[in-house]
Amino acid sequence: MDDDLDQERWRRLREEVRQEAAARQEQTEHWTCAALATPDLQRLAQLEQRLAQLSAAWAVHEKPLLSRVPLLGPALARLGARLAHFLLQNQVVFDAEAARLLQDLYQAQRLLSREQLERSDDLCSRLEERHLALEARLRDLEAEVARLRRPS
Numbered sequence: 001m002d003d004d005l006d007q008e009r010w011r012r013l014r015e016e017v018r019q020e021a022a023a024r025q026e027q028t029e030h031w032t033c034a035a036l037a038t039p040d041l042q043r044l045a046q047l048e049q050r051l052a053q054l055s056a057a058w059a060v061h062e063k064p065l066l067s068r069v070p071l072l073g074p075a076l077a078r079l080g081a082r083l084a085h086f087l088l089q090n091q092v093v094f095d096a097e098a099a100r101l102l103q104d105l106y107q108a109q110r111l112l113s114r115e116q117l118e119r120s121d122d123l124c125s126r127l128e129e130r131h132l133a134l135e136a137r138l139r140d141l142e143a144e145v146a147r148l149r150r151p152s
Helices: 002-035 038-057 072-149
Strands: none
Touching (some): 002 072
16 A cells, blocks of 8 residues: 555656646746747847938938028028038037947847847756756656565
C-alpha cells in the first residue's frame, strides 16, 4: 500500500513539474510575442518614415518680402528681409541640429533594443539548457527510484 502511495505521489509530482514547465514555456512565448507585436513594428516603421521626412525638410528657405506701398514699402521690405534672413539662419541651424539629435537618439534606442533582445535570447537559451538538464536529472532520479523499488 505504501509503495502504491509513493508511486502515486511521484506521478503527481512529475505531472505538476511538467505542467509548470508548460505554463512557463507558454508565458515565455507570450512575452516574446508581446515584445515583438505587430503594432509596435508598425509604429517603429512610422517613426522611421517621420525621421526621414524631418531629415529631408529641416532646411527652411527664405521667401522674399514684397510690398506695393510706394516709398515706404521698399524700405520696410528690405528691413523685413534682413530680419527674416537673420531669423531664418538661426532657425536652419536649430532645425538641422534637432534633426541630427533625433536621428542619434533613435539609433541609440535601436542599439539598446537590439542589445536587450540579444540578452533576452541568451537568457532564454540558458534557461532552456537548465530546463533540459533538470529534466534529464529528473529522469535519472525516476530511474533510480524505480531501481530501488524493485524487489531484490
